[in-house]
Amino acid sequence: MSFEPINPPQRLLMGPGPINADPRVLRAMSAQLVGQYDPAMTGYMNETMELYRGVFRTRNQQTMLVDGTSRAGIEAALVSLIEPGDRVLVPVFGRFGHLLREIAERCGAEVHVIEAEWGTVFSTDAIAAAIAEVRPKVLAIVHGDTSTTVAQPLDEIGALCAANDVILYADATASLGGNRFETDAWGVDVVTAGLQKCLGGPSGSAPITLSPRAVDLINSRKSIEAGIRSEGDVASAHPIRSNYFDLAMIMDYWGPKRLNHHTEATSALYGARECARLLVDEGIPEAVERHRLHGDAMATGLTAMGLTLFGDQKHKMNNVVGVEIPDGIDGDGARAAMLNDYGIEIGTSFGPLHGRVWRIGTMGYNARRDTVLLTLAALEQVLRRGGVTVTAGSGVGAALDMYASA
Amino acid sequence: MSFEPINPPQRLLMGPGPINADPRVLRAMSAQLVGQYDPAMTGYMNETMELYRGVFRTRNQQTMLVDGTSRAGIEAALVSLIEPGDRVLVPVFGRFGHLLREIAERCGAEVHVIEAEWGTVFSTDAIAAAIAEVRPKVLAIVHGDTSTTVAQPLDEIGALCAANDVILYADATASLGGNRFETDAWGVDVVTAGLQKCLGGPSGSAPITLSPRAVDLINSRKSIEAGIRSEGDVASAHPIRSNYFDLAMIMDYWGPKRLNHHTEATSALYGARECARLLVDEGIPEAVERHRLHGDAMATGLTAMGLTLFGDQKHKMNNVVGVEIPDGIDGDGARAAMLNDYGIEIGTSFGPLHGRVWRIGTMGYNARRDTVLLTLAALEQVLRRGGVTVTAGSGVGAALDMYASA
Structure with missing residues (x-):
């Protein structure tokens, strides 16, 4: 058997962690x-x-x-x-x-x-x-x-x-x-x-x-x-x-x-x-605010696409959001499409939430505007091809509006 | 306080490990x-x-x-x-x-x-x-x-x-x-x-x-x-x-x-x-033989400089050798001179051997001819300046002879 040097595929890791270093x-x-x-x-x-x-x-x-x-x-x-x-x-x-x-x-x-x-x-x-x-x-x-x-x-x-x-x-x-x-x-x-x-x-x-x-x-x-x-x-x-x-x-x-x-x-x-x-160097309060901003933009975009967030939003972590998998969509199939077609990883869930909730992260190096918009854009395509009715551009639009008013 | 990016000094690590990756x-x-x-x-x-x-x-x-x-x-x-x-x-x-x-x-x-x-x-x-x-x-x-x-x-x-x-x-x-x-x-x-x-x-x-x-x-x-x-x-x-x-x-x-x-x-x-x-890829027997060769060269060089090896040489590990610190030399002072003047780290010892024995490694990436010869050359200088009588070129010469006949 022959083994090649380490050369992983390019992934954008938008799950609950690990994320891109x-x-x-x-x-x-x-x-x-x-x-x-x-x-x-x-x-x-x-x-x-x-x-x-x-x-x-x-x-x-x-x-x-x-x-x-x-x-x-x-x-x-x-x-x-x-x-x-x-x-x-x-x-x-x-x-x-x-x-x-x-x-x-x-x-x-x-x-x-x-x-x-x-x-x-x-x-x-x-x-x-x-x-x-x-x-x-x-x-x-x-x-x-x-x-x-x-x-x-x-x-x-x-x-x-x-x-x-x-x-x-x-x-x-x-x-x-x-x-x-x-x-x-x-x-x-x-x-x-x-x-x-x-x-x-x-x-x-x-x-x-x-x-x-x-x-x-x-x-x-x-x-x-x-x-x-x-x-x-x-x-x-x-x-x-x-x-x-x-x-x-x-x-x-x-x-x-x-x-x-x-x-x-x-x-x-x-x-x-x-x-x-x-x-x-960034400042801890500034880093927390960055996570809040991009986490809010992701949550806002998901909601605008018609999806329902999971959990008590008053206590939501800045860096990860749970979103209910829409009816009629195979949660793992959609995650596979996100990974294989767009190179974006989003997360599944454990225990009582397995099969019910995806977890989408915006943290560390990936708490950025481009990663939020790319993820929302790709998810819209995957949902639509899975048969979910999504207003074109709704998620990205809401996130862009949020960034514009931030 | 301001902190610079990681930028360690160049060291040749010839102790008992860790060694250079x-x-x-x-x-x-x-x-x-x-x-x-x-x-x-x-x-x-x-x-x-x-x-x-x-x-x-x-x-x-x-x-x-x-x-x-x-x-x-x-x-x-x-x-x-x-x-x-x-x-x-x-x-x-x-x-x-x-x-x-x-x-x-x-x-x-x-x-x-x-x-x-x-x-x-x-x-x-x-x-x-x-x-x-x-x-x-x-x-x-x-x-x-x-x-x-x-x-x-x-x-x-x-x-x-x-x-x-x-x-x-x-x-x-x-x-x-x-x-x-x-x-x-x-x-x-x-x-x-x-x-x-x-x-x-x-x-x-x-x-x-x-x-x-x-x-x-x-x-x-x-x-x-x-x-x-x-x-x-x-x-x-x-x-x-x-x-x-x-x-x-x-x-x-x-x-x-x-x-x-x-x-x-x-x-x-x-x-x-x-x-x-x-x-x-190198082959495990080949890697073991490489360690044996360079470990032997190091031990041969040290002996030729008039130093005494520690331990049962029949059971010596290929990748590290113990050598008694010569009379009149401050073991830690000599190690500091090796590090500060030549950038080479050799090892001290624990317990009953502390202050009596240096440990010198030839392992992994550092099981090489150049690292053996550099270490012997630098050690000769440090010993001489510490007052030990060493025949000029004796350690390096013996190691080179060994390599020539290998």
């Missing part, structure tokens, strides 16, 4: 490597920490990368915080809430779940009531759940958790950089993300930030690897059950001690640093 | 992304599986990537194989054996360790005796431990394990591609690696292969995520304690079901595929 991020990743303790490398690590403080809107010293996909960041957070038997509250309003529940269960937690119908979010009162009943050590919640396209307001939840001595963990994988997220102002203790949504990079690196309170908890569970342990280092009574995801060790690797843990994924770090550099 | 690998990684279920992407995933079968010298269907550094591959293997209370035997002959012990302990195993002095390996008899005494479920061992520069012969260990119903796991991170490694012929059940040594790529992706016996064991522990579970799916009595490293789920993601798990780190996969493509 910013070419500047790919160029950064193509830079040659340096050694893991080279001053150039440790300098880049320190800069990456500072840049992600900007992205997360935090002054947390412990702001760094976990080497893996966004799910690796989630597991690192939960396995480092949770001891077996700890009570954990997980409000679930979509697929990724179930993932938090599942990971917390595997950490040995006593998990308590409250559920909201897909497409809706929780009221602060509902979460307050559950905290009062469960008295959890950790509250783990998704910010924007791409499976339902809505974002849970967290601005009141941090104070609620602090008042009840609960550690608040939020998964901001799908929302960070494209929706307002204020780690410090909202009082979120631990936040994790990924590059492949609004940050405009490839999956494979998980930014994370930890409040001093979370750091103290995690460091109380610290143990040092036998191979590099010194005399006098003592073992913790409740060691973290993972080595790779042991944030106490990862902090020592990113900190002044530079204690060897993994070998940092240098190319991924170059990419993660460039994602943050571009966002900080 | 092959430029073709970096070019592959700079390709634009496609969607995670795009036929182009799943096609690349299937090709990656086939290519790594070539690299691992196996026919194992379950040959794929774990998204993380080499340490992620180790933890995925061990946490998926080991249930709390399982007996695990770890023969330790260097730092990375201690890492296997540590990870197995965190998996809840009852870990039994036998130790060999750093620089030596175990006899088959010693391992057989330990198996007879411990009766482990899993034997976990490093193949080539870069901390000591020696490789444990494994050609007889697979049969020994099979006869005793023991699952054999080997960490080939540092050896694969540069030293003979025969997964099927040796009967190794689970092997993991990383890209940053002989495979010529950046850290961040961990190739893994699983024998049918290992697959059966892992699948017996399978559970399906709540968010994507169907009616009738049952929970395992001994679920794997990690979600991210659950190889049963990772197999379903790489297999025909394509059950969503993580979002594959596409750029890392592009790089991992290119690493394997280049090696398979």
Whole structure:
């Protein structure tokens, strides 16, 4: 068998992520490597920490990368915080809430779940009531759940958790950089993300930030690897059950001690640093506004074509919209036509929404006017050939009107 | 604070790894992304599986990537194989054996360790005796431990394990591609690696292969995520304690079901595929011979300069050599001079060898004649200026003679 060099077809990725990486991020990743303790490398690590403080809107010293996909960041957070038997509250309003529940269960937690119908979010009162009943050590919640396209307001939840001595963990994988997220102002203790949504990079690196309170908890569970342990280092009574995801060790690797843990994924770090550099340079409020503008234009165009949006639009994420598949159209067939005839990928859905809802993203590098208009234009053609009555130019026209008045 | 684009200094990385990535690998990684279920992407995933079968010298269907550094591959293997209370035997002959012990302990195993002095390996008899005494479920061992520069012969260990119903796991991170490694012929059940040594790529992706016996064991522990579970799916009595490293789920993601798990780190996969493509194209025996040739040339040159090699040279890894730091030389000062004056990185050592031994690598893209000669030439200058008597041209001369007679 013979294998050709990598040469993927050109795609415009307008699903719920991954999306096309910013070419500047790919160029950064193509830079040659340096050694893991080279001053150039440790300098880049320190800069990456500072840049992600900007992205997360935090002054947390412990702001760094976990080497893996966004799910690796989630597991690192939960396995480092949770001891077996700890009570954990997980409000679930979509697929990724179930993932938090599942990971917390595997950490040995006593998990308590409250559920909201897909497409809706929780009221602060509902979460307050559950905290009062469960008295959890950790509250783990998704910010924007791409499976339902809505974002849970967290601005009141941090104070609620602090008042009840609960550690608040939020998964901001799908929302960070494209929706307002204020780690410090909202009082979120631990936040994790990924590059492949609004940050405009490839999956494979998980930014994370930890409040001093979370750091103290995690460091109380610290143990040092036998191979590099010194005399006098003592073992913790409740060691973290993972080595790779042991944030106490990862902090020592990113900190002044530079204690060897993994070998940092240098190319991924170059990419993660460039994602943050571009966002900080644009300005975080400006990047959020860009996502709002293009997300609104997409939603407006879809509505103008006669389609129905899914979910509570008051809480819609800026970067992705759910749209009901019109009667008589084969959802997967239409997606295949979009991909094969126009090179545009739009998303399917999970669980209760599968076959009912498409998800269309406008995020990161693809939160642009041309991508919105191209997607609306192609979708109009696909719908019409599928037998749906669409007024010619209605979607693109409404989006153009919106841009003109913006 | 202002941050410049990534622009690392030019370094020749001649330490124990990471080393310079092959430029073709970096070019592959700079390709634009496609969607995670795009036929182009799943096609690349299937090709990656086939290519790594070539690299691992196996026919194992379950040959794929774990998204993380080499340490992620180790933890995925061990946490998926080991249930709390399982007996695990770890023969330790260097730092990375201690890492296997540590990870197995965190998996809840009852870990039994036998130790060999750093620089030596175990006899088959010693391992057989330990198996007879411990009766482990899993034997976990490093193949080539870069901390000591020696490789444990494994050609007889697979049969020994099979006869005793023991699952054999080997960490080939540092050896694969540069030293003979025969997964099927040796009967190794689970092997993991990383890209940053002989495979010529950046850290961040961990190739893994699983024998049918290992697959059966892992699948017996399978559970399906709540968010994507169907009616009738049952929970395992001994679920794997990690979600991210659950190889049963990772197999379903790489297999025909394509059950969503993580979002594959596409750029890392592009790089991992290119690493394997280049090696398979060269031929695995040819690549091993290339590593042997340049590793021998380096060792010969160092000896000719009057330096003393560390460790049992009968079992020396092809791709890295330990060399004792001459009396009167400050090891870290000399390394700094190599880096700052010549742009060449050579390695320090861990634990008992720290301050006593440098480690010099010749691996992956850097297993070349020019890199060997440049390193010897620069080291001669650094040693002389540090007060060591070195015959001018002795190291380079011996290496050139070796190349001439090769």
